[in-house]
Amino acid sequence: MAKYIVSEKVKYLFWGIVTTVFYLVVRLISIRVINNDMIPVIISQFLTILFAFIVNKFLVFSQVQKKNIFVQFMNFVLGRLVVAGLDFFLTYIMIDRYSSILIHLLFLNKINFQAIPFSIPIVHAIIPNSVQLNSFIVIILIQIIAIIVNYIISKYLIFD
Template sequence: MNNSGIVLLVRSEKIRYLFWGILTTVFYFLSRICLDFIFHIPIISATLSEIVTILFAFFVNKKYVFTKSKKNSLTYQLVTFFTGRIIVALIDIFVTYVTIEKYFSFSISLLRLDEFAYNSFPFNIPFLRDIIGSPYALNNIIWIVVIQISAIIINYLISKYWSFK
């Protein structure tokens, strides 16, 4: 690929969205894990993580991704962006409640997470032990990842075709 192809690729809105979406996901993931350690209540962790991540995401989408969006007012963009993100956040909270809090044993059984040897590698690595060292912890991480992949796709569609059109 020559230099002009690389420049076009970097200037692509989808690539910028993907880059900032990955950073937003990392931001969410780290805040969610930190808040899980602080509160030990998944719903509170998910809710607080969603709030700070929505603020972060609006800023980076407005400034770095949808830079050509001048059609709608800032107020319209804020309201529609936050509405879309709140809908996705509510989905996150609902899925968290169902798969991590209320019916985690069903999810663990369905995914067969109780069959892993949690006293062996990589589960016994000190840093990872707290994050994935039990069926409940691994279930938590799996669902956080599934939720975030879904959120990236849904949020792009909302931002592209509603907020920053």
């Protein structure tokens, strides 16, 4: 049991969730400060790449590694840029361009945003309407995809 708890996949999942929370906090704060959908993606991706490299290098894939740290970092950044590109693409398609379609398909426009849980002040501050709920759902979906793709890239191409 103890071996499973400290396994690489469990550590990656734990730190992946922490990194996702970090990303979400940075992105949601950026969205509130900057009235734009795409610039917060740049800010949150940049800061999250730095955070994730440190976490992955020293806490997840901590076994002896053959590659130079600079090479690992450059490969890590390249891998994360691929995921950032995916983030941009999905944000553009699912939030900027076609959010109304998703809102109708998911019936988000039928939700009463004055009822619980949306009436809770902290929730209402983040998700006051169907457009913001769509954005939140898409951001979570993108992060799930990112965790999976980033693990594969990190495990097999960077920290091997």
